[in-house]
Amino acid sequence: MSEKELVRFKIDGLEVEAERGSMLLPVALDYGFEIPHLCHHEAVSPYGACRLCLVEVTKNGRTRMTTSCTYPVEDVIEVSTDTDQIRRARRLLLELLLARSSRAELIQRVAKEAGVTETRFKAVDDDCILCGLCERVCREVVEANAISFVNRGDRKEVAPPFWDPMACIACGACVYICPTDCIKMEEKGDERTIVRWKRTLKMQKCKSCGKPFAPLFQLNWIIDKASLPKDFYDVCPVCKQMG
């Protein structure tokens, strides 16, 4: 690759620059602009599902509202992050999300910040907002491909294919990334469970300290993937470090 190419453009009147190929949302956030967003995470690729990160982009004299997390930065564009239109759209989106996931603290907080405290719609109470972060982290980062979207429309959900979580290594990446905390992990004795996917795995006991430290299935999966020696995980990382 040649040298990194910079593009220059304006956000709310401020001259900014960014690497060509980067998406608008992270650039704007870096510059300190406040744009609410629920389905973006720097560890995974852009998706554009929650629609909260709407901005107005003016290009060649034409202005349109679009999601900033999926918009590759360009020279000549002018971006507005806080117009009447955008506020109106965000409030409606949050009112819709609040009806779907009224118990989710994050949604309550983001909604409140936008001035939305009530919803005119019947509550559904599904904490999952279908942001797809768990699906992306599992596929792109962990590469376990253990969960995916199933069904469509308002029946869409994230689930292990055919509700068989056999590919899940119970690593907990989805638990960590889920913005609404609706994927729970429990550890009891030498077992770890990812509650939402109904996956329970036995944990490997450290040959040195005796404590269970990670699911055996996961360790074997890593050993396989990275071609590590078979006994690589006999001892937990803590004991290993202490030699």
Next chain:
Amino acid sequence: MYLKGPDELERLRKQVIEGKKAEEGQKRVVLCTGTGCRGAGALEVSEAFQKELDRSSDIELKRTCCHGFCERGPITVIEPMGVFYQMVSPEQVSQIIAETVKKGEVIEDLLYKDPKTGENIRYEKDIPFYMRQMRLVFGHNRLIDPTRIEDYLATGGYKALTKALFGMSPEQIIEEVKRSGLRGRGGGGFPAGRKWENCRRAGADVKYVICNCDEGDPGAYMDRSLMEGNPHRVLEGMIIGAYAIGASEGYVYVRNEYPLAVQNVGIAIKQAEKMGLLGENILGSGFKFTISINRGGGAFVAGESTALMASIEGQVAEPRAKHIHTVESGLWERPTNLNNVETWANVPVIIERGADSYSNIGTEGSKGTKIFSLVGKINNTGLIEVPMGMTLREIVHDIGGGIPGGKKFKAVQTGGPSGGCIPEALMELPVDFDELTKAGSMMGSGGMIVMDESTCMVDVAKYFTNFLRDESCGKCTSCREGTLRMYEVLDDITKGKGREGDIELLEELGWVTAEASLCGLGQTAPNPVLSTIHYFRDEYEAHIRDKKCPAGVCRDLITYDIDTELCIACGKCKKECPVEAITGEKKVPHEIDQDKCIRCGTCMEVCPEDAVKVQ
């Protein structure tokens, strides 16, 4: 036979045409076995003909696909006379052969009878349904057995390809398509020439062209009929396009529910490969291009360009943001040019006739013809092809033959499930891309659903919104939740639970669904709601304020009453009522107990005196 060059193609064409000339005057039964006619029993008729004809070898049976007038299927044309028979049944086959084919006598009962004049019409060209059409793209269907490439060659097939490959540079082709004014027929109406140009400009060693035959609109079947009835026309368009763009591989994406289309285009590809019209070194030009078939699972959203490409890649058919255009990075991140079946089928016409002649047809901003599927409360349902700019009135009344049962026209929904409903007052609207959009609807793929006075517009809006709620891929908050909540509000309104402010709430929801959603589905999903609010607001208000459904459709808002003056006390309604809500004796007018009545409408249907009234 492998054709090494254009002269060999012309030689073959000459042979084929001479062969056909020699057959002129040949007795022939042309039978439509397209999907519409099959539904009406065309395969049984075909079998009956085959059995009869096995005994007389001088008569040929030719099976074509859709002629468009599906309402009247199975359709048969007897040649050389050219007599047009409709609604033919297997029992009538031996009579047709004995009288018409052998003796040249016309069977009056099988002719189309003009409902307006009461006269029998002998020839297809004189039937009002066909008279006003301009069958530029679709017309050859009736001359072609889609499994025989020779039939296509006889209609001038692959002439445009020769012209393009040997007489034009890729740039000239693109210029020609641009000047023709051809806009995509798959819904968006994007100028085809410009798309091609952008894709040509995108630098890459491998590029793709795709034909979109997903056709997920319920009730629309023009793409299917083209693909089933004249697949070579579509392939020829694709080969020309691929040459102009510089693509080496093509895909035809057909929905799985179209087995005949899959079969016929499959046969066509094999024939074209055998003749050297597809594959390495096409017609000796040095141009290489192959086409494979991809079967789609059938979700409505899979027809959206990026979802379709994801589906070909083996991923979930979900749209992605198009800030990076597919002409630059589409299928497998390579430049990809996607067009609709009908768009591709227009290309050979443009190349052969030239852009100037083509752009004479149509309106300022929409050139050429458009195929529509005309369905609903209309006399002549079927597929029609008309020049852009024909008025709605001409389409509905002249071609469609008006509304059955003497009922009044109320609205026509154009553009498929997310189109808008256009009222009587706009019947003079010239139908093209821009006028339909201005009227709050859209061209879409060309569906037209006609509604009469017995249709409740709130109920219609609810029906389509529910379809879109169900078909939304569920990715965008705005589309998934927006369509769901619009549906809920509409459902409440039709059940008498509408509240003041509901109309405004629908408008708000419609706005955010259209403005904040990623793909065309969400962006157009509010059309049914917003257009009916715009043109039929009084109906919404009647439901919400007066708790009345003016069209008498919404069960919770209507009452059935028996007009005592008209009731002859025959007792039919009393006998048929499923909940025994009707009382009455002989000679005493009957009465409906409103508390028991479930408003099923049975009494109204069975009353011989039309004494049951709905309010």
